[in-house]
Structure formats: C-alpha cells, structure tokens
Amino acid sequence: xxxxxxxxxxxxxxxxxxxxxxxxxxxxxxxxxxxxxxxxxxxxxxxxxxxxxxxxxxxxxxxxxxxxxxxxxxxxxxxxxxxxxxxxxxxxxxxxxxxxxxxxxxxxxxxxxxxxxxxxxxxxxxxxxxxxxxxxxxxxxxxxxxxxxxxxxxxxxxxxxxxxxxxxxxxxxxxxxxxxxxxxxxxxxxxxxxxxxxxxxxxxxxxxxxxxxxxxxxxxxxxxxxxxxxxxxxxxxxxxxxxxxxxxxxxxxxxxxxxxxxxxxxxxxxxxxxxxxxxxxxxxxxxxxxxxxxxxxxxxxxxxxxxxxxxxxxxxxxxxxxxxxxxxxxxxxxxxxxxxxxxxxxxxxxxxxxxxxxxxxxxxxxxxxxxxxxxxxxxxxxxxxxxxxxxxxxxxxxxxxxxxxxxxxxxxxxxxxxxxxxxxxxxxxxxxxxxxxxxxxxxxxxxxxxxxxxxxxxxxxxxxxxxxxxxxxxxxxxxxxxxxxxxxxxxxxxxxxxxxxxxxxxxxxxxxxxxxxxxxxxxxxxxxxxxxxxxxxxxxxxxxxxxxxxxxxxxxxxxxxxxxxxxxxxxxxxxxxxxxxxxxxxxxxxxxxxxxxxxxxxxxxxxxxxxxxxxxxxxxxxxxxxxxxxxxxxxxxxxxxxxxxx
Numbered sequence: 001x002x003x004x005x006x007x008x009x010x011x012x013x014x015x016x017x018x019x020x021x022x023x024x025x026x027x028x029x030x031x032x033x034x035x036x037x038x039x040x041x042x043x044x045x046x047x048x049x050x051x052x053x054x055x056x057x058x059x060x061x062x063x064x065x066x067x068x069x070x071x072x073x074x075x076x077x078x079x080x081x082x083x084x085x086x087x088x089x090x091x092x093x094x095x096x097x098x099x100x101x102x103x104x105x106x107x108x109x110x111x112x113x114x115x116x117x118x119x120x121x122x123x124x125x126x127x128x129x130x131x132x133x134x135x136x137x138x139x140x141x142x143x144x145x146x147x148x149x150x151x152x153x154x155x156x157x158x159x160x161x162x163x164x165x166x167x168x169x170x171x172x173x174x175x176x177x178x179x180x181x182x183x184x185x186x187x188x189x190x191x192x193x194x195x196x197x198x199x200x201x202x203x204x205x206x207x208x209x210x211x212x213x214x215x216x217x218x219x220x221x222x223x224x225x226x227x228x229x230x231x232x233x234x235x236x237x238x239x240x241x242x243x244x245x246x247x248x249x250x251x252x253x254x255x256x257x258x259x260x261x262x263x264x265x266x267x268x269x270x271x272x273x274x275x276x277x278x279x280x281x282x283x284x285x286x287x288x289x290x291x292x293x294x295x296x297x298x299x300x301x302x303x304x305x306x307x308x309x310x311x312x313x314x315x316x317x318x319x320x321x322x323x324x325x326x327x328x329x330x331x332x333x334x335x336x337x338x339x340x341x342x343x344x345x346x347x348x349x350x351x352x353x354x355x356x357x358x359x360x361x362x363x364x365x366x367x368x369x370x371x372x373x374x375x376x377x378x379x380x381x382x383x384x385x386x387x388x389x390x391x392x393x394x395x396x397x398x399x400x401x402x403x404x405x406x407x408x409x410x411x412x413x414x415x416x417x418x419x420x421x422x423x424x425x426x427x428x429x430x431x432x433x434x435x436x437x438x439x440x441x442x443x444x445x446x447x448x449x450x451x452x453x454x455x456x457x458x459x460x461x462x463x464x465x466x467x468x469x470x471x472x473x474x475x476x477x478x479x480x481x482x483x484x485x486x487x488x489x490x491x492x493x494x495x496x497x498x499x500x501x502x503x504x505x506x507x508x509x510x511x512x513x514x515x516x517x518x519x520x521x522x523x524x525x526x527x528x529x530x531x532x533x534x535x536x537x538x539x540x541x542x543x544x545x546x547x548x549x550x551x552x553x554x555x556x557x558x559x560x561x562x563x564x565x566x567x568x569x570x571x572x573x574x575x576x577x578x579x580x581x582x583x584x585x586x587x588x589x590x591x592x593x594x595x596x597x598x599x600x601x602x603x604x605x606x607x608x609x610x611x612x613x614x615x616x617x618x619x620x621x622x623x624x625x626x627x628x629x630x631x632x633x634x635x636x637x638x639x640x641x642x643x644x645x646x
Contacts (some may be wrong), residue, residue: 033069171341173309207334210374260305410454431489
C-alpha cells in the first residue's frame, strides 16, 4: 500500500514538473516574454523591431534594444499572437519597415499543450475512481469491486473467530436463560415447526456498555454451531445514497443462503433511531436503510431459520416499528453484575493469569460495585501491567488495589500544590469523610486522598456494603449531606468557601431536583411527576415539548430544591462542629501522608454509628422493583464518590 502511494506521488510529480519548469523559465531575465499584439504593432511602427519569426499564429520578435517586459526585467526577445480575425496589413508593414521576416511551418502543438492540464486532471480522476471501485470493500486500494462495496463486509464473508460458548459468558445467567432455547431451535428447527411454532425473528440485547452483549451473541452462535455474521450498524451508511439499503439486502440474502444462521447487528441505534421529526433532511439515507431492515425482517419465510440479533445501549431512542412483535420479538436486558456475578467474571479473566495466593477474588468483587464485565477485565489487565512494571512473577493483591485506584480515581498526577491550597484540600476531603462516617445511611469510606488523580485534585471514595437497587429518602438525604460535607468543612474550619465544591454542588442540585420532581419526596408537592421533558429533537422526537405544569409550580419546585439543599448543608455543618477536634487531627494526618484508608479513618473518628435500625433499612433496599436507571447510581463507586475539585 505504501509503495503504491509513493508511485502515485512520483507520477503526479513527473507530470507536473514540465509545467513548473516552464513557469520558472518564463520568469528568467533572458526568456521571451509575451506582449500584446497592439504593443507589437506600436513597436513596429516606431522602427524598433529588428526581425520576426512566424510559426502559425505565433510571432517571435527580436527588438533592436531590450525593453522592460515586467518590473525590473528587460529582454530583447518577446512573443505575441496574431488575433483570430487575422491582420492583412502585417506583411506590408514588415516590408515597409525593412524587418527581416522568417516563416516556419506550424508544429501543431498549440492545441494539445493547452489541453494537457485538463487531460492530466481527467486521467488522475479516472485512476482514483477505478482504484476506489475495485478496493473500497477491501479496505482501500485492494481487491474486490463495486459489487463488493455495495455488499459490505458482513455479507461478503462470515466472521472467523474462535468458538465462544456460554461458559465464556459469566455473570449474565438471566440473559443466558432467555436465549438458551434459541440454541435448540437452531439445532433442531423441525422439532418446533411440526407444532406450528415460529422462532423469534429478532432478539434485542439491551444494557449498559461493557456488559457482554456482543459476547453473548457470539456464544449463542458457538453453542448452536451455525454461521455467525457480524456487522456494526454504522457500516451501513456510506457517502453514496442507496448503499446502506443495498448492503442490507445483500447481508440478509447471504444469511438466508447459509441458514440456519445468526445475523448480529451491533450498535443498532446508529441506524434504528426514531424516524420523523428532527433538524434538516440529512437522515434520509439512514431512514432508507432502516426501512430496508424492516422490510427484510418482514420477508422471512417460515422455513428460513435466520435469527437476527441486535445490540444497543440506547433502547429508548429506537423506532417503535423495530420493537413490535414479528421483528425484534424478545428484549433481553444485560444489567451490571452483582457481587456474585462479578466474582464469576473475575474468575474467567483471572484463569489465564498467574495469581498470587493473597489475591481474594471475593474481596475484589465486593470492592468493585458498579463495575461492568469490561471494567473487571480492564481491572485485571491493569493489575497484570502493574506486576509487569515491577518485573514480578505473580499478580499480588497490592497490584489489584493499585489497578482499582487507577480505574476508579484515574492516573496519579505530579503537581506542585501550595501549602495553603493543600490544607484547604485536606479540609475539604476530611469534611466529606467525617460526614459519611457519621451518618448511618451513608456508604462506608474506602479511601480518602489529596493526591491528584485524573482531573480531580483529591477525592473521598466510598463503597457500599450491599448492592443497591433503590434508595430511600433517608439514604438520599444522607448522600446530599455527604456531597456538601466538603463545603461545610471549609465554612466551619476555614471561615470561607472555595470553588472546589463546584462538582459537589452540581451533583447535589441534580439529586435534590430529582427527589422533588421525579420521586415525589417533597411533602409540599407530593407524588407528582414534575420533571422537564427529556426528549431531544435529534432523536426524532418533537422539537418542542409543552411543559405540563405552571410557572407557579416550577417556582415551588425551585423552593423545595433549595430547602432540601439547605437542610443537607445544615446537617453537614452540625456534624463538622460536633466532631471538630477529631476532624482537625484527621486533617493534619491527611496533609502528612496524603492518603488514608478505612482503618486509618476509623482510628481518628471512631467506629461508625450504624445501629440495628440502619442495618434493617439497608436490608430492605434490595426488595424494590424500580429499575436501576430511574434512581441514582448509588452502587457505582465512580458516581458515588465525591470529588473535591475538578
């Protein structure tokens, strides 16, 4: 590929070199410069022309003295052209003034010399078009043709990968059960057809990024032992109109020929977004591709054992026509794994790594709530890198802890912080820590640090002891107090506040507004849905959504949000004032060592005041039916950890 491009550049340089040399030659002092025909006639009438040489309509003129042809350049030789209408008075005038005249036959170069730049441009354009037509589908200037380009990669060949089975998919037992019976259908479709049963035509895999949607699709094909075609939805869209629909037709035709087979479309939301409203008309190609997918799924015959799998992490933006029965019949949700699932995933990713005896996967799983399968894989990989960095032989627990800090808090940065800023940072983080340690419904401290990591100058990181699927009002109020604990500590212990609470205030305000407008946790307003419309016009929704409540109600919402935040700040201030001596000792130690773990925090602040009532309340948190997406991500350490400054 590189050599081919080198030859292309050399050929183009060789074609353009004569024109460049000609332009350089024309600019030399001794070169014949072109002049107007009227100027030539004036020089002739003044007797300044010594001789002329005529070739076709071109006249090379030699003057009896150099003339200035351009500023600073004089030449005795100039050229001109006879006008297309001709000049019958030219020869008599030359004879009259005694000018030596020479006539040469025309060489016919004029027309093709003038056309040469256009010919070169056409040749280059034709060259690139032919190479593009042959090689787009193959990744550039390779083999193939326009037909392959229209078919696309997935329809051209079946994805060749190692066999993946359900054993490789850990932590998603519910999702595996939902798709397991498809294996039996693909292995023995006649068993279902004789009873009049039709297989599901499509299965939509939904879930956050990194939860194993693509892996589950490959495992389904591996268990069934059928061809597996894999393509990303974004590959349907190209610069040419109609290519997407053509690729869809070719892809489905190929899958039908290889039936029974599985056709997997990753990132379906790239082409499956809601049709209709939106800005401009630039979505016509995407909608045409989507319409072709709908048409192909409707065109399946009963004997065609083709199952279409699609994955998305944005099911809310998909067109309703995709989700109706007969197209994507089943919706399989892959959620973030719980503790047992995380331990199973860690076991899979640790089996090919040398692990030291002090590594406890159960402890790691308990300390990584909110991690997806991809996050856990990355965690073990970072631990292996940390071990290799020390030239070690086995991955120890300290390598895993280091990797967890890097994943959760970011990479450590080396900054020079002034002593007064370091003290304020320690006060801020100690405030978060003290409030979280004192309130019974707050998550326990995992680590507090004033070492800059990622984009933050420090952080107080908490890990819940149990999985959270819903949160009570008391838990949310304690979480608000923890978020505002850093600002409260600055206010009490320093007497002034700083911009370090920027992210804390933003997150606390969003949480308080959600409590009032979404979850009905306001005694003044009650259980009323007062959220603003969260539809976006670029998703195909309406461009303007009317607000379903009055300005007066919106004002009451603002008042309630401020009240909740002020009460949370007052609780945080009360905690700081009550434990001021111990908190000041904690601040001094934090300034000295820069990082404190849970045991060190407990040595300064004492045991947490988690009574039996709080324990029972924590046990009730696992029984709710509200989906995780509708409540704050209390189980995710990245979301739950207050960051002092960003």
